[in-house]
Amino acid sequence: MTLRSRSIQIDPDKCRGHMGCMRVCPAEAIRVWRGKAQLLRGRCIDCGLCMRVCEAEAITPRQESFTDFHRFRHTVGIPSPALFAQFGRTVAPGQILEALERAGFNEVVDTTGACEAALLTLQRMVREDTERRPLISPFCPTVVRLIQVRYPNLAELIAPIESPQEVLAATIREERSQVLGLRRDEIGVIYITPCLAKMVGLQIHTRRQTSHLDGAVAISHIYGPLSAALASPTPSSKGTGHNGVSGGGLGWALLGGQGASIDLDNALAVGGLENVMRILSDIEDGKMRDIDYVECRACRDGCVDGCLTIDNPYEAHSKLAQMVRDLGTDLRESDPRVSELCSRTDLFETKPVEPRPQRTLDADMAKAIEKMSRLEEILARLPQIDCGACGAPTCRVFAEDVAQGLLEEEDCVFLLQGRLKQTMAEISGILEKLPSARGEEEQP
Amino acid sequence: MSFTREFEIAGGDFANAGRVSTEIKAALKSVGYPSDAVRRLAIAMYEAEMNVVLYAHHAHVTLTLDPSDVGIVLEDEGPGIADIDKALTEGFSTATHEMRERGFGAGMGLPNIRRNADEFEISSEVGRGTTLCFGVHTGAGEATGT
Numbered sequence: 001m002t003l004r005s006r007s008i009q010i011d012p013d014k015c016r017g018h019m020g021c022m023r024v025c026p027a028e029a030i031r032v033w034r035g036k037a038q039l040l041r042g043r044c045i046d047c048g049l050c051m052r053v054c055e056a057e058a059i060t061p062r063q064e065s066f067t068d069f070h071r072f073r074h075t076v077g078i079p080s081p082a083l084f085a086q087f088g089r090t091v092a093p094g095q096i097l098e099a100l101e102r103a104g105f106n107e108v109v110d111t112t113g114a115c116e117a118a119l120l121t122l123q124r125m126v127r128e129d130t131e132r133r134p135l136i137s138p139f140c141p142t143v144v145r146l147i148q149v150r151y152p153n154l155a156e157l158i159a160p161i162e163s164p165q166e167v168l169a170a171t172i173r174e175e176r177s178q179v180l181g182l183r184r185d186e187i188g189v190i191y192i193t194p195c196l197a198k199m200v201g202l203q204i205h206t207r208r209q210t211s212h213l214d215g216a217v218a219i220s221h222i223y224g225p226l227s228a229a230l231a232s233p234t235p236s237s238k239g240t241g242h243n244g245v246s247g248g249g250l251g252w253a254l255l256g257g258q259g260a261s262i263d264l265d266n267a268l269a270v271g272g273l274e275n276v277m278r279i280l281s282d283i284e285d286g287k288m289r290d291i292d293y294v295e296c297r298a299c300r301d302g303c304v305d306g307c308l309t310i311d312n313p314y315e316a317h318s319k320l321a322q323m324v325r326d327l328g329t330d331l332r333e334s335d336p337r338v339s340e341l342c343s344r345t346d347l348f349e350t351k352p353v354e355p356r357p358q359r360t361l362d363a364d365m366a367k368a369i370e371k372m373s374r375l376e377e378i379l380a381r382l383p384q385i386d387c388g389a390c391g392a393p394t395c396r397v398f399a400e401d402v403a404q405g406l407l408e409e410e411d412c413v414f415l416l417q418g419r420l421k422q423t424m425a426e427i428s429g430i431l432e433k434l435p436s437a438r439g440e441e442e443q444p
Numbered sequence: 445m446s447f448t449r450e451f452e453i454a455g456g457d458f459a460n461a462g463r464v465s466t467e468i469k470a471a472l473k474s475v476g477y478p479s480d481a482v483r484r485l486a487i488a489m490y491e492a493e494m495n496v497v498l499y500a501h502h503a504h505v506t507l508t509l510d511p512s513d514v515g516i517v518l519e520d521e522g523p524g525i526a527d528i529d530k531a532l533t534e535g536f537s538t539a540t541h542e543m544r545e546r547g548f549g550a551g552m553g554l555p556n557i558r559r560n561a562d563e564f565e566i567s568s569e570v571g572r573g574t575t576l577c578f579g580v581h582t583g584a585g586e587a588t589g590t
Binding site: 284286368370 | 445446447449462465466469471473474475476477479480482483486487490491509510511556582
């Protein structure tokens with residue numbers, strides 16, 4: 001038991017044991033024991049749902065403060081396209097890029113071109129690889145992690161493509177170290193992220209050992225300084241237009257936007273983890289073989305709905321969709337920057353995602369089967385109303401915890417009540433046998 | 445050590461179709477069977493469950509787990525199958541127009557189960573029902589088998 005995963009931390013002093021986090025966690029990673037939320041080691045998939053529902057604000061992202069990046073001689077901020085949806089409708093992407101630079105970076109580079117290059121790579125892969133169906137989108141790190149641990153046999157269906165921010169970071173480091181005459185490690189490429197999972201991706205990358213990025217800052221974290229910078233433009237402030245930001249790249253941040261810009265007929269887009277899990281289960285059952293591509297997003301509305309964003313997701317969606325309409329969804333295949341990035345197949349094409357099955361009852365199969373019997377036996381005695389009073393999200397999870405030896409059956413209030421009744425009956429049975437009780441009975 | 449668990453499937457219950465195969469799949473994953481075995485059994489079980497939902501009145505399913513094998517016995521009460529060899533032919537289907545409209549009845553059910561299973565047996569009595577036994581070898585714990 002711990003109070004930290006790779007992506008979040010729980011402050012026990014703030015935790016009021018409300019259980020919202022426990023109920024919402026799709027990985028069944030949270031328990032509320034002795035009135036405080038705790039994490040089961042290794043189960044968190046970094047979706048951030050717990051953080052969203054915690055009213056006590058006890059759950060926070062583990063992040064580097066963006067002042068920690070002073071160790072670099074040259075910092076480059078690369079913002080997720082979701083950032084552009086966080087401000088008023090009259091604020092142009094160019095203004096945001098410019099203000100972001102003043103808010104704390106030596107340089108800011110737009111990521112939408114890299115998103116287009118990633119989508120063009122995906123388009124080529126879906127057309128060329130007709131064997132594996134449906135191909136699953138590789139870009140949501142929470143979904144990739146979910147598939148690795150809970151749907152391991154689907155790992156081979158994930159399109160093996162690197163994320164655009166990684167490829168962009170690698171090329172920025174190559175170019176800047178030459179132009180500025182700096183060592184590679186003197187350049188810090190920092191991702192401005194809408195979600196926890198992309199922050200974690202830097203520490204434990206799903207496909208490679210290390211990330212090309214040097215750090216990440218939450219949109220919610222930089223929002224204050226960025227708003228201040230936007231409110232006080234300098235005389236030299238340029239960038240009132242789109243400054244190279246493209247509609248096709250912005251669409252990357254919207255649910256359905258990835259499939260839409262690569263123009264596939266048999267594609268579907270699924271947002272929200274519970275919906276994603278239903279679709280993944282269907283794919284396992286062999287139901288989706290006539291679908292070419294499934295875009296799965298942990299957040300209901302895609303990256304604009306990330307747990308580290310500020311604006312409400314509906315407003316953000318509407319704004320970003322408007323920008324995409326204004327700029328057009330076409331991918332700029334002939335744009336020199338985009339085609340140069342596309343040619344970097346050495347960076348974009350990765351090894352297949354490895355399955356990492358977890359959540360088995362025991363490493364030894366015979367013991368796992370034994371525990372399974374015990375689990376079902378315990379479950380049969382439980383009320384199966386998922387009341388949560390034991391600190392587990394469902395009766396089944398509680399039975400699993402008991403079978404694993406983490407809890408005792410009497411940690412269930414209903415089983416405890418039964419046990420108490422039984423003990424009281426035994427005690428009153430014993431009381432009946434006391435000489436005084438007999439004496440009273442025997443009186444005429 | 446082996447483990448047995450029973451399930452019921454209701455014919456015509458499209459709203460809950462797939463629930464039993466999902467539960468079985470979850471059980472297989474928590475035991476930690478190799479993913480190929482889980483995948484094949486999941487596909488076979490889903491097809492078998494859909495056959496019940498589409499054609500039968502009711503079915504009783506027994507799942508047996510041991511380290512080297514996963515076995516399913518599915519006994520249904522329903523119309524039965526008159527010509528089993530024909531039903532096992534790829535592409536043969538008795539699905540009605542309505543079923544096809546819903547995307548079923550490509551005639552892949554039984555052949556698909558047989559293709560994905562390592563053990564497959566079927567017997568049927570017209571007017572009574574069909575009993576289907578299929579299983580997957582997990583490639584583990586061979587030393588324990590005889």
